[in-house]
Amino acid sequence: MAQNAWEKVQALTAQLNRYRDEYYNGNAPSVSDAVYDRMYDELALLEMETGIWMTDSPTRTVGFEAVSELEKTNHPIPLLSLEKTKSVEELVSFVGEHQILLMLKLDGLTVKLTYEDGKLAQAATRGDGDTGEVVTHNVRGISGIPQNIPYRERLVVSGEAFIRPGDFHRLRETLTDSSGERYKNGRNLAAGSVRLLDGAVCRERKVMYMPFTVVEGFPELGLKSEKLRKLPELGFQVCKFVISRRSLTCQEMEDGIGKLRQFASDNDIPIDGIVASYNDIAFSLSCGRTGHHYKDGLAFKFEDELHETKLLAVEWNPSRSGEISPVAVFQPVQIDGCEVSRASLHNMSFIEGMELKPGCRILVSKRNMIIPHVEENLDRGDFSLAEVIPDKCPCCGEPTRVHESRSIEDGKEKITKTLFCDNQNCETRRLRQFVHFAGQKAMNIEGLSEATLEKFIGRGWIHTYMDIYELDRHRNEIIQMEGFGEKSWQRLWDAIQGSRNTTFERYLIAMDIPMVGNTASRTLCRQFHGSLEEFEDAVHHQYDFTQLPDFGDTLHNNIHEWFYDEENLYVWEVLQQMLNIEINSPGDGMVSVSENPFVGMTIVVTGKVEPYTRSGINAKIESLGARAGSSVSSKTDYLVCGEKAGSKLAKARELGVKVLTPEQFFRMAGE
């Protein structure tokens, strides 16, 4: 028995340490926080019951040793974490009779700033709490960190560097991590960006900084809240907090947490919990610490709730690149009020790693409350990959091919297996290509939906992108089609004609070069002055794309390989003749249009937004490359809510449309 317990503790410790290393050094955790926390709790309980623990146990050490090439620095006052809880009762009893600060627990990377004589002297990551990495070279790329402050004494603050969820969703389109995979969440991307060796790249990533503690400075003040309130005068935007009355009921605590949560969601701030800590500094110090955490605070962690269900089937869907992606179909479960029954299984390796097959009991969550994800298989064993993987494409019946890509992770080689259909004429694959081409970010042809495209392709009218611009040949037949009439044909044809006026970025996205999405096409547009010709010329002259920010070897090769294909080159040239590509020279306002988060969005204004008139603010919106809507609908991306807002606000809340104050709107617009 003792032997068993010892082995179990050892195995859990090793596994948790592997996850911690992925989290802190690889920027790509392979399990969700919920799974990590479950294992952590199991280990902590086991250690307590058996009295056995490893010296490197995650319950006794913080973070993980930093392994990058960045210079290291010691923290004279250790930056430890806080004990965690998921129970409001525990939080309430922790508070007792004391006044507490209830604060957002920002989901990013902790960074400590040291100011000497009014100047920023050093920025460092937390690392393992005692030793962090120097990232001073990156702070100019992070907004919210003043270089100079009007306070001459030594000041040390710690805070969080993070990426707003809205920005993350735009960035993740094209950025990939060290193993070539998309970033799974904003925290990893923020951590990766702050720890980059190249300061210029960090700037592109829209990383923000908010301090949450004054570690040194203002010694005359006795409350944490008093010290924090000094920071805005110095140019910081402090992490949102509230101060409690002494002693709280569970209901009051829940309300407080709820309000902070709402604030974070309204302001597009990523959090993974709430922190409670004693406001009185003298009392806080008297609480002491362990090697792992300070005892004057408690973190209330939100978790991705795990739901048990049964895997019914694995569906295989060919994508436009030919990759056949697996999707889990499971018995529906309710998560956050939504019924969920499907989740991506990413690739063959994911299925293999989890030993998934129909009939298994699985745990699913909605990661970051958005993306359904299969977290664990409760019935592992007796698994054979060959039984689950189809040897023929489910769409065209051609034999499938297994592709293996290799990457280095933790110094070890990692192989990722994906399934492909190589048939260029595979129908689902072709349909997806046309859907992408007509999509909002590409040619933006409204009304050319997947269902419509399917009909047109089925009738043999569309073989190439060019055929779309000659659909009027089939006008007479189209207006006879079910669901189509003179009017809807005219609307569609107008949209097709309208899309002839397009931009470098849209054209490039429409061409569907693997991994060239919003961000990459914007970078290329800037680099080649909005000229497709200049870009193509560079390709023919073996341009090295890896010199561009966030362009790795894979992206570089993708571009060259794409142009190497005769058929692609033919479409590239012929289609351009049919379009009018607006050439933007740098500095003519194009830059500001492409660099704000509102491009392509629909924004509705309600109430009064000083100093603008209604048509003035609408013109402002248009100048940002966005559409000014008149009423709130499910297609509205943002509601800017000025003074005396009317029913539009209620409607926006009901539909879950993001609401911005005029200040937030102007700040995001870069003013």
Ligand SMILES: [Zn+2]
């Ligand atoms: Zn196929």
